[in-house]
Amino acid sequence: MSEHNPNQAGVTRRQVLGWLGAAPTAAMLPWDPASAQASAGTLRVRIGSDVGNLDPAKIFAIENQTVAGHIYNGLVKYDQKTNKIVPDLASSWEISPDGTVFTFKLRDGVKFHRGYGALTSDDVKFSLERILDPAAASPYRGQLAAIKTIETPDPLTVRITTNGPAAGLLHKLCAFNQGWIVSRKAVTEIGDKYAMQPIGTGPFVFDKWTPGTETRVVVNKEYFEGAPKVNDVIFRVIKDETAAAIAMENREIDIFFAMQQPEIIARLSKAKGITMMDRLADNTINLVLNTTVKPLDDVRVRRAMAHAMNRKALIDGYFKGTKSEASTVLTPAFVEYTDDVMKYPYDPAKAKALLKEAGLEKGFKFTITSVGLSPYDKIPVPLAEDLNDVGIETTVQVLERAAYGQARGKGDVQSCVTGLVGPPDPDSPLVSLFSTKSFPPGLNTSRYDKVDDLLDKASRTLDDQARYAVYHDILRKTAEDQPVIPIYQDRLFMAYTDAVTGLVQNSLFTVYTYGVSFKG
Amino acid sequence: MLGHVARTLLRVLVTGIGIVTVAFFLMRSIPGDPATTMLGDYATKESVATLRAKLGLDEPLWRQYAMFIADAASGNLGTSVVTGQPALAQVLSSLPPSAALALAGLAIAIAIGIPLGIISAIRQGTWIDVTVMTVALAGISFPVFWVGLAGILVFAYWIPLFPALGSSSATDFFTQAHHVMLPAIVLGLSTAAYIARLTRSAMLEILSQDYIRVARAMGVRERSVIYKLALRNAMVPILAVIGVTFAWSFGNAILIEAVFSRPGLGSMLLKAIQARDYQLVQAGVLVLASIVVLINAALDLSYGFVDPRLRAS
Numbered sequence: 001m002s003e004h005n006p007n008q009a010g011v012t013r014r015q016v017l018g019w020l021g022a023a024p025t026a027a028m029l030p031w032d033p034a035s036a037q038a039s040a041g042t043l044r045v046r047i048g049s050d051v052g053n054l055d056p057a058k059i060f061a062i063e064n065q066t067v068a069g070h071i072y073n074g075l076v077k078y079d080q081k082t083n084k085i086v087p088d089l090a091s092s093w094e095i096s097p098d099g100t101v102f103t104f105k106l107r108d109g110v111k112f113h114r115g116y117g118a119l120t121s122d123d124v125k126f127s128l129e130r131i132l133d134p135a136a137a138s139p140y141r142g143q144l145a146a147i148k149t150i151e152t153p154d155p156l157t158v159r160i161t162t163n164g165p166a167a168g169l170l171h172k173l174c175a176f177n178q179g180w181i182v183s184r185k186a187v188t189e190i191g192d193k194y195a196m197q198p199i200g201t202g203p204f205v206f207d208k209w210t211p212g213t214e215t216r217v218v219v220n221k222e223y224f225e226g227a228p229k230v231n232d233v234i235f236r237v238i239k240d241e242t243a244a245a246i247a248m249e250n251r252e253i254d255i256f257f258a259m260q261q262p263e264i265i266a267r268l269s270k271a272k273g274i275t276m277m278d279r280l281a282d283n284t285i286n287l288v289l290n291t292t293v294k295p296l297d298d299v300r301v302r303r304a305m306a307h308a309m310n311r312k313a314l315i316d317g318y319f320k321g322t323k324s325e326a327s328t329v330l331t332p333a334f335v336e337y338t339d340d341v342m343k344y345p346y347d348p349a350k351a352k353a354l355l356k357e358a359g360l361e362k363g364f365k366f367t368i369t370s371v372g373l374s375p376y377d378k379i380p381v382p383l384a385e386d387l388n389d390v391g392i393e394t395t396v397q398v399l400e401r402a403a404y405g406q407a408r409g410k411g412d413v414q415s416c417v418t419g420l421v422g423p424p425d426p427d428s429p430l431v432s433l434f435s436t437k438s439f440p441p442g443l444n445t446s447r448y449d450k451v452d453d454l455l456d457k458a459s460r461t462l463d464d465q466a467r468y469a470v471y472h473d474i475l476r477k478t479a480e481d482q483p484v485i486p487i488y489q490d491r492l493f494m495a496y497t498d499a500v501t502g503l504v505q506n507s508l509f510t511v512y513t514y515g516v517s518f519k520g
Numbered sequence: 521m522l523g524h525v526a527r528t529l530l531r532v533l534v535t536g537i538g539i540v541t542v543a544f545f546l547m548r549s550i551p552g553d554p555a556t557t558m559l560g561d562y563a564t565k566e567s568v569a570t571l572r573a574k575l576g577l578d579e580p581l582w583r584q585y586a587m588f589i590a591d592a593a594s595g596n597l598g599t600s601v602v603t604g605q606p607a608l609a610q611v612l613s614s615l616p617p618s619a620a621l622a623l624a625g626l627a628i629a630i631a632i633g634i635p636l637g638i639i640s641a642i643r644q645g646t647w648i649d650v651t652v653m654t655v656a657l658a659g660i661s662f663p664v665f666w667v668g669l670a671g672i673l674v675f676a677y678w679i680p681l682f683p684a685l686g687s688s689s690a691t692d693f694f695t696q697a698h699h700v701m702l703p704a705i706v707l708g709l710s711t712a713a714y715i716a717r718l719t720r721s722a723m724l725e726i727l728s729q730d731y732i733r734v735a736r737a738m739g740v741r742e743r744s745v746i747y748k749l750a751l752r753n754a755m756v757p758i759l760a761v762i763g764v765t766f767a768w769s770f771g772n773a774i775l776i777e778a779v780f781s782r783p784g785l786g787s788m789l790l791k792a793i794q795a796r797d798y799q800l801v802q803a804g805v806l807v808l809a810s811i812v813v814l815i816n817a818a819l820d821l822s823y824g825f826v827d828p829r830l831r832a833s
Contacts, residue, residue: 137571195604212783247684402552
């Protein structure tokens with residue numbers, strides 16, 4: 001643990017005095033990067049944006065979800081490595097043969113942080129009903145729409161009854177967003193300030209939020225799966241990726257989360273003592289076409305556009321190969337994924353032929369609306385160029401985030417760029433993008449209506465293999481119709497220094513440091 | 521003196537009300553509101569309506585404004601819709617890092633800018649003048665985030681004198697000072713360029729005045745001419761620009777804050793605007809406006825000390 005010397009709280013007095021005094025002295029006493037190490041066993045994780053709300057009913061943004069993931073548990077959770085649904089607060093569960101009654105047995109002796117008492121079935125009921133309460137205005141209410149009643153026959157048993165067979169319910173109850181379990185007592189007592197004073201059952205206890213700088217969580221020694229091996233975790237806000245890369249090379253941070261820039265990925269991949277991890281994400285980034293406006297209502301036009309865009313060049317050029325080609329909105333991270341669908345390789349001649357067939361050899365005017373966040377503001381540009389080359393006169397409109405949300409929400413834009421970052425729940429992208437229930441409001445801004453019956457069938461099919469087959473049908477149908485053109489499969493990059501070990505990368509776009517320890 | 525303070529406070533009040541009114545209506549005229557921004561893509565009409573009602577956004581605009589002014593008059597600037605914390609407290613907590621950066625930057629800017637300006641004025645037309653003014657022009661022209669990144673690369677990586685991160689949660693003074701140095705130098709250098717150019721032109725103007733020529737003709741030592749007669753009179757415009765840049769660096773240090781991962785009023789305001797966190801934006805704008813007005817008031821007072829001619833008025 002020599003690198004984590006407890007009496008190294010940054011720079012020494014002598015060094016600063018030396019620096020303040022005479023330049024030559026300062027040059028002889030360079031700031032020793034190793035002295036940046038915080039106290040023993042403090043893990044420092046870079047996040048790109050500040051934390052702001054850790055209440056599961058309201059939570060959004062990967063930074064909040066990352067911190068919350070350290071504080072809360074769900075009834076069940078995704079295994080970080082395999083994405084399989086495994087026990088969390090529930091030690092076991094039973095599903096009735098008709099798929100409408102879910103009975104969970106809770107672990108005994110799980111305690112909430114800071115003396116808020118033992119976890120009981122009442123807390124689970126409270127947590128889920130809080131999401132379902134229209135007055136709470138939780139954005140995740142729709143996720144639990146299948147739930148009819150929640151009963152608590154005894155303090156360690158929760159019985160959830162659904163409106164009909166609900167094959168996807170376990171996904172919704174996984175430890176993420178609406179699935180995180182809160183304490184009735186804590187939420188009631190803390191009130192409005194709960195958003196930044198969260199109480200959970202997880203491996204870390206929320207300690208302190210320093211706005212704009214960092215969020216600190218400390219070890220929960222009583223954690224039911226065993227205490228974490230570090231003393232505390234500091235989630236440090238570093239917006240600029242270049243600054244974060246230098247901070248990592250200086251060992252001012254241990255883990256670099258949410259790396260996006262291809263140049264930074266290349267730089268840190270080569271750096272000494274730094275390990276680069278990458279994993280295929282759950283999400284794709286897509287061009288969503290509005291199928292209710294002419295001429296996008298013609299499937300030949302949509303296919304022509306898919307053939308016209310050189311998506312491989314975008315991946316190889318702009319992204320320097322850090323993303324992968326996509327043919328559907330699911331990625332191989334899902335067990336429901338299939339690659340056996342209609343594909344649209346780059347073929348401008350075929351695109352022109354299809355446009356001619358649709359009577360549009362003169363092309364048409366087209367606008368891609370996107371959000372002013374990197375890289376979504378940049379990727380439409382080469383795609384627009386490609387579309388122009390086959391005669392589709394394309395302009396790119398980039399809007400600020402809230403304005404973009406409003407423009408997309410109205411549903412009258414020709415196209416928009418949408419990616420669904422989230423858990424490996426196939427309904428998350430498929431229902432959101434293709435169900436008629438998902439507009440308005442929602443993300444089915446292509447107003448696609450051809451797979452409602454298949455989505456319904458999937459949620460009623462309890463047998464895994466049979467259900468996967470239904471999802472394959474959905475992917476094939478949507479690939480044929482192309483209401484949504486997948487641009488690329490996202491890939492997540494994260495790096496850690498040789499001071500730490502045991503980090504497992506998930507596909508959820510969060511970082512979870514429970515298994516991490518310091519070497520030495 | 522008391523009358524002056526009262527006038528200043530009144531000015532803070534009037535400016536504050538005016539600027540908060542502008543901020544209030546400007547925020548509400550841009551697309552999106554806190555309810556839609558918070559609820560995101562999965563929001564239903566009902567959940568948006570419920571949240572809007574809870575936040576009082578369904579009231580007519582004039583009513584919201586009246587309620588806001590009434591609350592503000594009693595010192596209550598509301599609660600951030602995102603974090604649930606009191607807006608004013610959150611804004612005030614972002615002030616110390618902003619003030620530390622602004623003050624340290626200003627000290628560096630003055631220490632570099634004024635001597636360079638004087639030297640190039642005295643040596644007008646020589647290679648020294650040309651060099652100083654060229655460097656100053658470069659200092660103004662280079663974007664501050666570029667200088668910041670270059671500074672990190674050189675002074676935190678190649679020559680590791682400073683940490684790459686411009687802030688630390690440690691509370692001891694030396695750690696804090698060490699972290700603020702590099703961002704302060706970057707901010708100071710860009711401000712120093714302005715101050716140097718302004719000092720030079722102010723000095724040149726004064727040095728061409730008749731009374732300077734008379735003083736020189738009467739054999740007053742050149743040192744006294746420069747520092748006693750010329751610099752003192754040149755200080756008024758210099759002080760004015762120092763005041764403006766100081767106030768400016770509170771809000772506009774945002775690029776430096778972003779590059780050096782420092783908290784501060786600027787980055788807090790930007791995030792609040794993106795989240796349509798009305799209460800936080802209003803509190804932030806009010807505090808920022810008060811700082812600007814107070815600094816300008818302090819400057820007005822200081823002119824009197826520098827230039828006796830301004831005391832009478």
